[in-house]
Every structure is written in structure tokens, then in C-alpha cells.
Amino acid sequence: MRKQQKIWELEHQHSTSLPTLASKKPSSFVIKFLRYLRSKSLHFPLKTVDVGSGKGRNAIYLAKEGYSVYAIGYIQFTLDIIGKEAKRQDCERNIHLYKNAIDRKWPFRNNFFDLAIDCFSSIDIETRKGRIIYKTELLRTLKPGGYALVTVVSANDEIERGLMKKYPGKEKNSVIWPHNGKFQKNYDERELRDFYKEFQILKLQENKKRAFKLGKNYIATNYWMILRKPLAELL
Ligand SMILES: C[S@@+](CC[C@H](N)C(=O)[O-])C[C@H]1O[C@@H](n2cnc3c(N)ncnc32)[C@H](O)[C@@H]1O
DSSP: OOHHHHHHHHHHHHOOSOGGGGSSSOOHHHHHHHHHHHTSOOOSSOEEEEESOTTOHHHHHHHHTTOEEEEEESOHHHHHHHHHHHHHTTOGGGEEEEEOOTTSOOSSOTTOEEEEEEESOGGGOSSHHHHHHHHHHHHHHEEEEEEEEEEEEBTTOHHHHHHHHHSBOSSTTEEEOTTTOOEEEOBOHHHHHHHTTTSEEEEEEEEEEEEEETTEEEEEEEEEEEEEOOOGGGO
């Protein structure tokens, strides 16, 4: 098992650093994304990939809202948790579980998904090469005109700024968390615009909100983006 995967297995077992990930409440960014989508005339059931689905706070929420959710993760017991919760909440038919690294080829055909969410997941891919594979798979599997929500931690985030200074990773704006060795890629706006340049960037906003992370209550700074895969004639 790769080191970062082991670190995530422990985090999902004990919820030491990021307890909100174990919450049953969806991310506020997912709620904002749905608000955005409601203004478009999209028709259900929308096939949605939840990239790095964690313990499923977003996947279950979307499934209950009627989306057909394909959750990808590389830790089996978290997928089992999602399966059980889907049964408990009676939305099993809308949940499809895939054990797959998000930085390896995804087991879906081209132009399969209407929507995608990457809620703080690809920032945990340890290599740029791996993040490029994730992005290529995102682009390949979304339908032309499909939308993606991507959230990342800003390089301006108070906690991350301090950590990056003391415990920098090899890449720009990256960090190795000292207590568990977890790699994280943080972003500034220019890097995001460059990395996602194959997509139309419909929204890119810095957002500040109260959060609890690494034992501290603080104001977290993140970016949230809405991307769209260009229509076929533009590709
Ligand atoms: C910060 S958590 C976010 C989880 C979920 N998106 C949420 O918002 O609750 C990052 C997730 O990405 C997963 N992850 C990180 N790198 C991955 C990889 N290469 N392949 C599959 N999953 C990965 C971790 O296991 C973890 O569940």
C-alpha cells in the first residue's frame, strides 16, 4: 500500500486531523454547486462522479437528492461505510462504489458523466504526474458541456501557510504535514487557472469559513471552482 493511502486509512479510522470529513453533513460547496446547477435546465438522473469520496458525506447527500453517484476511493472500508449508509438512508439504487485510485485510469467510458465533484481530494495526490492523470480522466469521462465542482485549499490558508514555511514539500505551495507525513498540494489562483486550462472556468472564488482542523478552530481559506468541459466542437 502506498504511504499516502496508509495515512488516509488511519485518518479515516480515527478522524484526528480533519473530523468534519466524518460528518454526515455535505460540504457547503456541494450545496452551492447544486444551487448553481438548479439554474440550468438539467434533467435527472444526473450521473455524477465523486472523486475521492471519503466516508461519503457528499455522495449520500447527492444520492438522496436524486443524483446517480459513482463514488471512487482507494480505501475499501470507507466504500463499505458508504454502501451501508446508502442502505440505511434508502438511496442504495443511486450509489455505485468503485475501488480505484483517482490518479490511475478510471473504469468509465468517455463522456459518461454529467457532473463531477472533487471536494478536497486531488490536492492529496502526491505527484504532479498523478494529478495530471486525474485531470485527464476528469476531462475524458465528463460529457461535453458537463460541469465539475473542484475545491482546494488556498496557499493563503492560515494553517497551511505556517506549515508550508516549516515543512514544505518539493513542489510549489505543497506541504508535508509533520504529525503524519501527509502530502498536500495547495494552490494560488494563477496555478489553478493554469492547471485547469483545458476546461472552461465558469467560477473561481476564494472562500473563507470557520473550520476545525488539526485541533484548531480557525478561519479556513479555500478556493471553489465550477468547471465545464468544452462542447465537442471546441475540443
Ligand atoms: C480531504 S478527503 C475528502 C473526502 C471527500 N471528498 C469529502 O469531501 O468528504 C480526501 C480524500 O481523497 C482520498 N484520496 C486521496 N488521494 C487519493 C487517490 N490517489 N486515490 C483515491 N482516493 C484518494 C482520500 O482517501 C480521502 O478520502
